[in-house]
Amino acid sequence: MRTNPLSRRVISTLLAALLVAPLGAARAQSGLSEASALSALPIAVSVAAPVMVLSAGAVLTVVAVEASAGGAVWVLERASDGARATLRVSGQAAGALSLAAGTAVVCTVLSTGWVLSAAGAAIAFIPNAVGTALLYNERVTR
Amino acid sequence: MLLRMRAAALAAALLFSAAAFAGRSCENKLPTVSAIQRSMTLAEHTAARLDDSGAQVVVLARAGQNLSEYGLRYSHLGFAYRDGKLWRVVHKLNQCGTANGSIYRQGLAEFFLDDLYDYEAAVVVPTPEVQQKLLPALRDNARVAQLNTAAYNMVAYPWSSTYQQSNQWALETLAMTQDPAAATRERAQAWLKLQGYTPTTLHISALKRLGARATAANIAFDDHPNEKRFSDRIETVTVDSVFSWLNRSGLGAPVQVIR
Numbered sequence: 170m171r172t173n174p175l176s177r178r179v180i181s182t183l184l185a186a187l188l189v190a191p192l193g194a195a196r197a198q199s200g201l202s203e204a205s206a207l208s209a210l211p212i213a214v215s216v217a218a219p220v221m222v223l224s225a226g227a228v229l230t231v232v233a234v235e236a237s238a239g240g241a242v243w244v245l246e247r248a249s250d251g252a253r254a255t256l257r258v259s260g261q262a263a264g265a266l267s268l269a270a271g272t273a274v275v276c277t278v279l280s281t282g283w284v285l286s287a288a289g290a291a292i293a294f295i296p297n298a299v300g301t302a303l304l305y306n307e308r309v310t311r
Numbered sequence: 312m313l314l315r316m317r318a319a320a321l322a323a324a325l326l327f328s329a330a331a332f333a334g335r336s337c338e339n340k341l342p343t344v345s346a347i348q349r350s351m352t353l354a355e356h357t358a359a360r361l362d363d364s365g366a367q368v369v370v371l372a373r374a375g376q377n378l379s380e381y382g383l384r385y386s387h388l389g390f391a392y393r394d395g396k397l398w399r400v401v402h403k404l405n406q407c408g409t410a411n412g413s414i415y416r417q418g419l420a421e422f423f424l425d426d427l428y429d430y431e432a433a434v435v436v437p438t439p440e441v442q443q444k445l446l447p448a449l450r451d452n453a454r455v456a457q458l459n460t461a462a463y464n465m466v467a468y469p470w471s472s473t474y475q476q477s478n479q480w481a482l483e484t485l486a487m488t489q490d491p492a493a494a495t496r497e498r499a500q501a502w503l504k505l506q507g508y509t510p511t512t513l514h515i516s517a518l519k520r521l522g523a524r525a526t527a528a529n530i531a532f533d534d535h536p537n538e539k540r541f542s543d544r545i546e547t548v549t550v551d552s553v554f555s556w557l558n559r560s561g562l563g564a565p566v567q568v569i570r
Binding site: 279280281286290292300302304305306307308310 | 344347355401416420455456
């Protein structure tokens with residue numbers, strides 16, 4: 170069986186991606202809006218993928234979405250050469266995103282990482298070293 | 312190998328940043344790529360400015376909502392402090408759709424990934440003495456939680472302990488760190504009065520109050536004195552009033568704007 174070396178490498182090593190997102194959206198509402206939308210919004214994000222798959226403007230297609238313990242796994246395939254990336258997202262995030270097989274995903278490169286989007290909406294952020302230094306989340310009180 | 316390490320590093324980073332987007336709008340919609348890009352750029356610019364400032368602790372604000380109707384520019388503030396080469400922000404957030412708030416320690420990215428009204432940050436650098444007293448407290452989970460009241464009210468009365476909104480938590484925590492006697496909310500509020508802090512007075516009509524209270528879990532007016540409430544005067548802690556006081560009292564420098 171012929172295997173695409175890039176995709177095998179991706180899958181076996183780099184690609185482990187993951188993520189996930191807890192989402193409990195918390196919003197600073199110290200302002201004085203008159204009660205606009207206050208429902209929780211999880212959003213989610215995740216990811217970790219082989220850097221080579223994440224080039225600017227890369228178009229990926231969702232080839233599989235599987236439920237897993239505590240979340241879902243997305244398998245994305247690059248249209249140009251079939252290279253694949255596997256991402257995990259939390260259940261809540263996966264539900265909010267409702268990503269389906271066949272969905273086209275576009276990669277945008279930022280100075281802080283990569284954003285994956287579908288139909289104009291961001292579905293995942295993958296930080297690089299600069300982005301990682303800016304990210305941290307710890308809930309101090311319940 | 313290098314790539315494998317990189318993947319592992321990314322995966323690890325993700326575990327820590329899992330809630331990277333918590334703090335985003337409570338509306339059930341996904342952010343745009345542009346919004347993420349602008350928020351991340353603002354976080355990056357802010358980190359650079361803070362690095363250059365030489366400060367260890369600053370008061371950091373964002374413009375999460377359009378408050379021009381009330382003559383206000385910024386909606387929310389927290390304390391950013393240096394942690395090695397990184398900056399962390401300690402602030403209070405309201406859980407969407409609930410009447411509860413919690414204290415978080417986050418990165419600059421999370422602080423700005425909150426569906427901003429305008430991609431502008433504001434910073435006030437406190438005096439070295441104020442910073443010196445704040446810094447150890449901001450690193451200590453017990454101390455940042457000490458004056459936190461979970462019951463959240465977006466327009467909490469500044470001189471009451473019934474509720475507490477996010478800017479109020481920050482202001483009272485500032486007081487607590489500056490004077491050992493300000494160990495309770497009541498005492499912190501007394502210290503603030505003594506130091507000349509004055510809240511913003513919002514003019515909110517009875518009709519608006521009624522609508523807000525009826526539809527939002529995190530808005531209440533029952534902690535306000537009747538004579539003020541029934542004359543449509545709602546006092547609360549705003550970023551603009553805190554910045555103004557810090558400058559007026561000599562506890563902090565003028566506001567710096569970062570875009």
